[in-house]
Amino acid sequence: MTDKFMSMKNLKFTLHSRGGKYCSKTPDYLKDHTAKTIDLVLKAAFDLGKKAMHPMFEEMDRQPPALINGNVLVHKGVRPMLETLGKDGWISASFPEKWKGDDMPASLIHCINFIFAAANYSASVYAGLTMGAANLILSFGSEKLKNIYLSPLLAGKWQGTMALTEPEAGSSLGDLCCEALPVEEGHYKINGEKIFISAGDHDGVDNVIHLMLARIKGAPSGTKGISLFLVPKFRPDEQGNLMDNDLIVTQVFHKLGYRGAPIVGLRMGEKDNCTGYLVGRENKGLSYMFQMMNGARLEVGMGATAIATAAYHAALDYCRTRHQGRKITAPKDSAPVPIIQHPDVKRMLLFQRAVAEGSLALILQCGMYEDILARDPSQTDCHLLLELLTPIAKTYPSEMGILSTSNAIQCFGGYGYCDDFPVEQHFRDMRIHTIHEGTTGIQGMDLLARKVTAENGRAMVLLKEEILLTAEKAGRWAELEDMADTLLSNITLLEKVTMEMTAVAGKKGLDAYLANATLYLEMFGIVVIAWQWLSMAQKAAEKLEQERTKKTDRLFYEGKIHVATYFYSHELARVKSLSMTLQSETMVTLAMPEVCFTD
């Protein structure tokens, strides 16, 4: 068994295959990074993933975090890993030079996250969470907070978290009731409870810094009265000594997967001695958090993509080496063949590639928009596109990843159901992604209620322009013409459905408009991924035209076009049925009264 968990060749191909108007306008969106420096960065990330993360992939799952005497004990490899990630500048990579960062573009950060998460998803989240928390401090914190907290966080010595969820307020953040009582300028006493806090406490670091949402006493109810606080586990005093901050771990959740990372419950202020520091302005907490949340959602999508990728490589290796059965037309006494030769096994591998590689392409497309925006904030069209695509980049990999890792298990047959192979763990690790950072249901509402309607539907117009550009370019290759046509008719269908649903909103109200938001998101997602596949197929066709392309590379590019063909015949075809459901007038989820669920 090889231990391949990702393909560097495919990652680079995908990163360098970005298409569309914005890419050609600003081809330097990767800043000063050349193909060569990118290679070096990715190679270094790969080496670290392979050596420091991948070897403990199984062990971290089998020996999950435990709460012992109030302390959360994690795998002994976590501390040295975080030290290395800090020391070698991976946690600070996206930060400005002032904080010893490399100001690295988002696209590359996504690639690095991909590599780490494919190597070991649970291990990869620790640093990712710290980056998110540090980013909030950098963007909205006072100079004092920055000076105290950023360095140890970016050095991997302290852990950062995002602490939102409460027992009685999960997806409904407006209902949260964790309280902050002002004591002096910028200082508050925090009192309340949080649950499901990822990396919310562990012995792989010396301190944990929570970026926590709470309600200042007397603030308005609902989402308008939420503020953001920095709440450390230990408060550094003037001399830098760490003092207890009255923040205790109430439980470690025992989870289906993603077991290498501790998800904990927290209790603040039991002795009325938990200090929190206001980050930014009062009652603006949710908007700050949402700024980070978009990034976090792309990261969740990338996590799911990476897990699907690792599972695919395990399955591919097995299907190439496992001999069983023969072609139905072969003589009965012929030798068994590698199972990859069976069309149905090939179908399962194609499906996994279609999901994993298509998802990767979409997230890197989003990364491109992020990077263009970061250079030039006046590119508001990029912002609209990024906003529109984020719920899809979060959801498509997460939902389809469940099926993709399930197909990886199926490739192994009975062995896939046993823990001798990694795919059952990938299947478990995958299942969190449709839940954390906003469930699929929430993403659907976000897409339909906010993103599609924003600026009179302008984002959809922009997306169509991008797709038309890709289809036009691809249409120049005879073998891609059919796909280009199919994509165009599907975007037209999507527009039609969108307009019909908007008409429903006018006639039957918002509830009816949003009742099928999740299905709309599913349909939208397939069309968007089809766009990415056409874009990749076009790049591959371009490469195949070049005479200098090597033979092994040719197989890779031919493979890309085959997977694109698969996507169009097997996956994009699903759009038709979804459109039928969305156009149906039954509205059964509204029509059926709850009391009819008698049994």
Place this chain on the structure above:
Amino acid sequence: MTDKFMSMKNLKFTLHSRGGKYCSKTPDYLKDHTAKTIDLVLKAAFDLGKKAMHPMFEEMDRQPPALINGNVLVHKGVRPMLETLGKDGWISASFPEKWKGDDMPASLIHCINFIFAAANYSASVYAGLTMGAANLILSFGSEKLKNIYLSPLLAGKWQGTMALTEPEAGSSLGDLCCEALPVEEGHYKINGEKIFISAGDHDGVDNVIHLMLARIKGAPSGTKGISLFLVPKFRPDEQGNLMDNDLIVTQVFHKLGYRGAPIVGLRMGEKDNCTGYLVGRENKGLSYMFQMMNGARLEVGMGATAIATAAYHAALDYCRTRHQGRKITAPKDSAPVPIIQHPDVKRMLLFQRAVAEGSLALILQCGMYEDILARDPSQTDCHLLLELLTPIAKTYPSEMGILSTSNAIQCFGGYGYCDDFPVEQHFRDMRIHTIHEGTTGIQGMDLLARKVTAENGRAMVLLKEEILLTAEKAGRWAELEDMADTLLSNITLLEKVTMEMTAVAGKKGLDAYLANATLYLEMFGIVVIAWQWLSMAQKAAEKLEQERTKKTDRLFYEGKIHVATYFYSHELARVKSLSMTLQSETMVTLAMPEVCFTD
């Protein structure tokens, strides 16, 4: 939290809602069982499931079987459970009076299996496997073998197994190489290895009796040289003492789910002293085994159905009692509502009901055909229908059950990912069913290569007749007319696709014909389940017409019609897209060479 794992009301409704030509021809297919005696049987099964199986549902998962000093130790509750199942006649229920059985019809046995598996899937398989093995002995074994082995098996003192799989021959049974050397009349020395043997050894019984496939030395290669043997763990001598039979457990597999039952590897004949007894005639083993396999496949479908049902009830209870969020049109400061009121949550519950209740109906439809055949073997049409529907009854619940239990998790949000609630276990327990007793790929080939083509496609003609009858009857209710029409157009589409695929077989050969067999099975399955839903909706409409129907029952029947509506608008709609893929000419799984999977 209630602990409801199934609905007796729904089970009885489904059992008594069988429709079609055969039911009305032979309304007494349940033999002398009246509604009243059926109630008594189901009630007794429910009590046993609730008291002896459900309480150890979690524990059996958390304390999985362990191999210690060559012995497989299982949960301490297994032995008393098997004793009760034996003593109270559940294991022998389907057997003739001669063996202290009740000659119980297959339909009722399926209902009992459903109840037990919903209570605790892992616990339910022990007795199921013994029944299968005992059935093989009863059907094909010599009088001597029956006299020695049947009584202790049916008493729950000995465990029965079906031992097919070998390390190098999984789905490809023709390649198995376990060897049998004749020593005296009917006695053989067995030498070889088996893997993935469910309940293949454990300390909850005094002996384990394997019904094992092996090849008699010198027998033809392939499937024609396979014989069936009874291979006990301990050989009873003339005095009934149990002697060691040189059969050792090589490993206990560590599995994703289904952890309460031991799946083991076996080594026979290490000391050249393992005796096996021929069951039936030489080289006929595979045909005997297949006779049982059909029953086993329905049981797998029922297991998946039961797990999906239990997960649904857990989710329903949570969605009714968990308050979070509010209607999008409600005032922001209104109180949070039970999440069942959110349309997207209702959609997830409807999906789970659609899968679980539709699957239950199909398996009971198959049970009806089994029972008619058992009374009157000349009803060959029933045999054809049963054969046609078996791969669907195995696969639809198993494949859709993955999504159904996944939706149950989603209803719980983050809590669903934690082991505080049972749904993550149901999700894990579910995942085996697309693999054991013939993978989904195998079922697709079985449907398309054998069942659809049998007797010149006669089974399809019969199925269409059944469906027309249901549609015609349902069409008499105005509110079901649309559904009846939709079903008819879908069966026409299925016929069309089938004919086109047959044409492909003629033109491009068998490989091309079978390349998309799994997708064909998926399409076929949805149409068949739509038929079952229309049948249930029709019964519900009939009940609603009756004035004496009670108010709470009315809600139940109205609910049924809503779920049927959901199935037609959300699930049956998927057939269109599947037909597009099946009609596409790309054939990408055949066209793409294996070498293109470079990365």
